[in-house]
Amino acid sequence: MSKYILVTGGAGYIGSHTVVQLINSGYRPVILDDFSNSTLEIVKGVEQITSTQVLVRKVNVCDINSTRAVFNEFHFEGVIHFAAFKAVGESVSEPNRYYRNNILGLLNILDLAEEFNVQNLVFSSSCTVYGSPKGNRVVTEETVLQDANSPYGNTKRIGERIISDFVNSKVNLKVLNLRYFNPVGAHESALIGELPAGKPNNLLPVVTQSAIGKFGPITVHGNDYSTVDGTCVRDYVHVVDVADAHVKAVEWLMEQEQSLEEHINIGTGKGTSVLEIINTFEQVSNVRLDWVFGPRRKGDVEEIFADASKAYDVLNWRAKKTVKDAVIDAWNWELKLKNG
């Protein structure tokens, strides 16, 4: 009998790719999403990829009564909690909306997991909890956390703290906090991918939308960093690899006996600069990009990438796809959005 897994934010970017991988692994995911940052087209894409009708409940996770009704309807083996606002820049201008939405949503999930004795929780955390790591640019899960550079990052850091206090209060709960680095790319079918609301902030959607003509030249934020070529370095990890990590996380949790809370980096362990992303895109697409150097972007970390060894040791997970694969898939998705 297939196990039901609740996926809050399951119509979103990482959520929808995770729903595909859950179905492919024999689970019955239930998408709980208010569609404030996604469309039903994405759900249709998931159904086309998997040839499976997906269970969807249009609910805002901050509405505890409506969310409780979904817990009442299904017996969940686990919850993967993605639903949150996630635009770093927007969170700086709208902190109250971010704290209310991201923290209240998590508290509701924790309360309902306890109420319905759902013992396995995967929390969508972020490398932003590391802030600007001092000295070593390769971060392990033991790296001392710095102040996050944005209210968004703080909601993840506070979220991890809340979860830790819940687990320590003898609530029967097993939690994995997955700290994503920079998820990029799209499903190889080009039936699902990233749908940034408005003008994107993240580098790869900016690149593909500039290339397709949605807006003008790309501004490379800063070229005077102490990095390989003066531009910022990040750990770009293919979204399908990130989705696989969530399936492995749920399966690992279901095997554990005791209450626990663990943090795991989800990255490739390799750093790639902004200019290297631009050059890779031009190589794979044969499209010349129009870009200029501009000033540094406030809050940017100079260089950060994961020590991903714990993910392999604990979950037997490592990234299989490359940055080049992600750039190709992101471009194919952009072309599909334009040409239908």
Ligand code: WQD
């Ligand atoms: C990457 C680099 C920019 C746009 C993201 C998510 C955050 C978290 C971590 C999950 C930076 C540069 C960008 C542009 C540019 N992920 N850039 N011109 O800031 O690392 O944060 O990953 O939780 O949610 O936002 O990613 O893609 O915005 O920027 O030069 O037009 O690309 O300055 O150096 P970031 P990003």
